[in-house]
Amino acid sequence: MTTQVFKIADSFKKNVKYTFCPGCDHGVAVRLVAEVIDELGIRENAIVAAAIGCSVTIYDFLNIDALESPHGRAMAVATGIKRAKPDKFVFTYQGDGDFASIGWAESMHAGLRGEKISSICINNTTFGMTGGQLGPTTMMGQVTTTSPTGRNPEYYGYPIKMAEHMALCDGVAYSARVSLDSVPNIRKAKQAIKKAFEVQLQGLGLGFVEILAGCPTNWRMSPAQAHDRVRDEMMQTFKPGVYKDVTADIK
Amino acid sequence: MSHIVINENRCKACYLCVKECPKKLIRVSEKTNNLGNRVVEFCDPNNECLGCAMCATRCPDLAITEVYRG
Numbered sequence: 383m384t385t386q387v388f389k390i391a392d393s394f395k396k397n398v399k400y401t402f403c404p405g406c407d408h409g410v411a412v413r414l415v416a417e418v419i420d421e422l423g424i425r426e427n428a429i430v431a432a433a434i435g436c437s438v439t440i441y442d443f444l445n446i447d448a449l450e451s452p453h454g455r456a457m458a459v460a461t462g463i464k465r466a467k468p469d470k471f472v473f474t475y476q477g478d479g480d481f482a483s484i485g486w487a488e489s490m491h492a493g494l495r496g497e498k499i500s501s502i503c504i505n506n507t508t509f510g511m512t513g514g515q516l517g518p519t520t521m522m523g524q525v526t527t528t529s530p531t532g533r534n535p536e537y538y539g540y541p542i543k544m545a546e547h548m549a550l551c552d553g554v555a556y557s558a559r560v561s562l563d564s565v566p567n568i569r570k571a572k573q574a575i576k577k578a579f580e581v582q583l584q585g586l587g588l589g590f591v592e593i594l595a596g597c598p599t600n601w602r603m604s605p606a607q608a609h610d611r612v613r614d615e616m617m618q619t620f621k622p623g624v625y626k627d628v629t630a631d632i633k
Numbered sequence: 634m635s636h637i638v639i640n641e642n643r644c645k646a647c648y649l650c651v652k653e654c655p656k657k658l659i660r661v662s663e664k665t666n667n668l669g670n671r672v673v674e675f676c677d678p679n680n681e682c683l684g685c686a687m688c689a690t691r692c693p694d695l696a697i698t699e700v701y702r703g
Contacts, residue, residue: 384634388686388700400694404670405647409693565653565687598647605647605693 391416393425395445405605407562407595408436411504412443414572415475418579419446428471431460433485435477436510454485457492460499471582473500479509482542483518489548493588496553500582500589502575503544505559506597507616514600518542521619526600541619545592549625555587557626561594563612567622577627586628594620635684637675638699646670650688650697656681659688672696 390398393416402408419425429447432438433456441448451459456474464472481489481503492499508526509515516529519541523532533541545559556578560571571593578589594616596608603611637659644666650659650673658681662674673696675682684702 384701384703386699387684387702388689388697390695390698394695398695399643402693404645404694405649406693409695410691413695565690568690605649606652609649 391420393417393419393444393446395443398443400443401439402436403599405596405598405608406436407506407593407597408504410562410568411502411571411593411595412440412475414568414575415440415502416444418572418576419444421576422579422583424471424579424583427469428473429463429467431456431463431472431474433474433476433480434511435480437475437477437480437504440475454480454483455488456480457485457497457499457501458488460501461492461495461497464497464499468498471579473502473579473582475502476504477510478503478505478507478519478544479517482544486518486542490551493548493551493554493590496587498582498585498587500578501591502578503590503592504595505544505592505616505620506595506600507541508597508600510597510600514597519544519620521615543620545590545620545625548588548590551588553587554590554626555581555628556589556624558590558624559592559594559620559622561612561617561622562596563594563609563617574624577629581629584629592620594622634680635682635702636677637682637688637697637701639673639675640696640698641666641672642668643694643696644668644670644672645694645696646672647693648673649691649693653687653691655685655687656683658682
């Protein structure tokens with residue numbers, strides 16, 4: 383008896399073809415989002431607020447309603463959608479340059495207001511689409527096109543830890559950091575995304591997941607080397623884990 | 634019989650699946666697809682595939698479209 387254990391999620395458009403670079407973890411993250419939407423059965427009810435950056439192309443791939451927001455304002459746009467249509471499932475899909483640099487005020491205040499939305503943020507320690515500049519999450523010593531001698535704290539300051547900051551906001555119901563460096567961690571990432579979506583469906587508050595992902599093109603590495611870097615360097619600075627989960631307190 | 638189905642025209646030649654397969658059943662083939670990439674192929678003469686779907690979970694480009702176990 384042969385059983386099918388994997389198929390392309392129904393939430394993808396027909397004959398979908400990613401436009402990401404080879405080995406980019408955005409592809410895995412979008413697939414996990416699509417699989418979770420399928421499992422929760424919320425495709426007809428879901429609206430995504432896309433942002434600027436490599437993450438923007440999500441509306442080309444998923445067969446759900448989407449709204450494109452100005453740079454960094456995805457959380458503000460999602461807030462508007464949710465308040466106008468409280469019965470809809472609203473989530474944002476953003477990168478770190480969008481969520482944590484230009485959009486940090488919108489993102490954090492959405493958490494402080496306790497908006498009933500979900501947010502997925504890809505952390506690849508650089509501005510990917512514009513060519514690998516220093517971003518808010520760039521790690522100490524990392525060489526980018528705008529920090530050719532490596533990031534030093536005297537000149538560039540320190541990287542932001544998004545999952546911890548969001549966990550401190552009282553309106554946030556779930557905040558976690560996961561990684562896509564290996565298959566077991568990809569499966570954990572899917573559980574975290576599902577949890578972040580469920581807290582919105584239960585009306586508990588904002589669900590946030592920060593996903594550590596590789597950017598082979600801008601790191602000038604092979605896809606396999608990029609995953610080694612995620613595991614050996616990024617996961618030491620940005621510790622994966624669940625930083626806030628109000629459902630754990632209820633049980 | 635456990636096996637996988639590969640959509641060759643989606644393969645971008647990152648070869649993460651080659652590294653991921655615990656039985657090393659995926660290899661780089663001589664064929665090129667319409668993107669100009671040398672695609673991977675599934676080669677399982679002794680029916681060793683476990684149907685673990687690790688290749689499909691790792692693939693960032695949806696090139697491994699179906700996995701069957703049994």
